[in-house]
Amino acid sequence: MTAAATKRDEQLAATDGGYGTFATRFIGKGGFVDIDHVADVFHMTKLQLAETAGLGAATLTKADRRKSPKTQRRVTEMLEIISRVRDWAGGEAHAMAWYRSQPIPALDGRTPEALVKSGKANSVRDYLDHVALGGFA
Numbered sequence: 483m484t485a486a487a488t489k490r491d492e493q494l495a496a497t498d499g500g501y502g503t504f505a506t507r508f509i510g511k512g513g514f515v516d517i518d519h520v521a522d523v524f525h526m527t528k529l530q531l532a533e534t535a536g537l538g539a540a541t542l543t544k545a546d547r548r549k550s551p552k553t554q555r556r557v558t559e560m561l562e563i564i565s566r567v568r569d570w571a572g573g574e575a576h577a578m579a580w581y582r583s584q585p586i587p588a589l590d591g592r593t594p595e596a597l598v599k600s601g602k603a604n605s606v607r608d609y610l611d612h613v614a615l616g617g618f619a
Contacts, residue, residue, distance in 0.1 A: 564577045
């Protein structure tokens with residue numbers, strides 16, 4: 483982790499109680515993200531959630547696949563990004579709408595959803611870090 487990223491994490495933790503607290507509320511038994519809880523909070527079916535996270539339909543409907551590292555990583559990345567924008571977006575529902583539909587000009591006009599699906603969640607986090615520290619959007 484770079485010094486700028488560490489400083490950013492400290493600033494975010496000081497201002498909003500830590501963006502990790504939002505994502506951790508979805509952790510269930512055994513330390514895994516509770517897919518059912520995530521789907522309920524965002525008023526989605528598991529199939530819609532799978533599409534939003536860039537996962538196959540069977541991935542979230544079959545209990546044994548929900549705990550795979552790839553599944554857990556993708557859903558966690560999505561939750562971390564939503565956590566970072568939910569306060570200024572106006573809540574969880576608006577943050578999800580932003581995540582799914584707002585193109586980011588600095589990232590080739592791709593949405594956060596498209597970037598996470600293609601394995602570029604770090605690009606979205608870096609962009610949000612830049613904006614949070616006063617950079618231009």
